[in-house]
Amino acid sequence: MTSCDLGSCSNVPPPPKPRRPIQPYVWGRVYDANGNPTWVQVSTDSAGFSDYLYITALIQCCKLNLAESPFWTQFGLPAHQSVVQQLPPDYNIQFIAQYFMSFFASLIVTRAPPSFVKDLPNQNTGPYSKVVTGFPLPRYFLQILRRNGSIFQALIGT
Numbered sequence: 001m002t003s004c005d006l007g008s009c010s011n012v013p014p015p016p017k018p019r020r021p022i023q024p025y026v027w028g029r030v031y032d033a034n035g036n037p038t039w040v041q042v043s044t045d046s047a048g049f050s051d052y053l054y055i056t057a058l059i060q061c062c063k064l065n066l067a068e069s070p071f072w073t074q075f076g077l078p079a080h081q082s083v084v085q086q087l088p089p090d091y092n093i094q095f096i097a098q099y100f101m102s103f104f105a106s107l108i109v110t111r112a113p114p115s116f117v118k119d120l121p122n123q124n125t126g127p128y129s130k131v132v133t134g135f136p137l138p139r140y141f142l143q144i145l146r147r148n149g150s151i152f153q154a155l156i157g158t
Contacts, residue, residue, distance in 0.1 A: 028056040029063075051146040054103040055154075061096050062140065062156050075099070088114075088138035106145035112155060114138055 025043035032038065042056040057072075064076035075096050077089040088111060097109045114136035139157035146152060 026053055026057050026060070028060060047148075049146070049148060051104065051144075051148070051152075054100060055144060055152055058096065058100045058142070059154065059156055061100075062093060066092075086136060093140055104144050105147050105149075106143075108143040110141050110143075112139040112141045112157075115157075 025041050027039050028042050029037045030040050042053050044050045044053060061072050061075040062077065064072060066076040066078055067073055068076055075092075077092045081087075090111065093109055097107055101107045116136055137157060139155060142152070142154045142156060144152040
């Protein structure tokens, strides 16, 4: 006996199962005016959307060095090689974007004009104190259309 025999035959597909986040939360770094990092926990919001969890994970993966994280070993950028050879890490950024693309309605990553490191006192302190001045630093512009229709934009790599 099929479901059409019971009178409930329909051409409408069943509703999609809700997406579950990779993990219930992620930690993101927020920097104050002096460049000191603070770790903030990002989790699913009260409406059940995990978009900011995935946005935080995407940005964190774009700021990783290759094999820096034991949790996201497949992601990261060859940051030192990119700056020394002056070749932007477009392949690595697109690899990361391709992975995270399924979590959003739309994800567009474009290369922005590079920024140049200037010799400012507050820029050469903290965890990135060995940055050589004068080299261009690659930057990328993220445009994300969330599943609820809102747009998130960010400039990463500055």
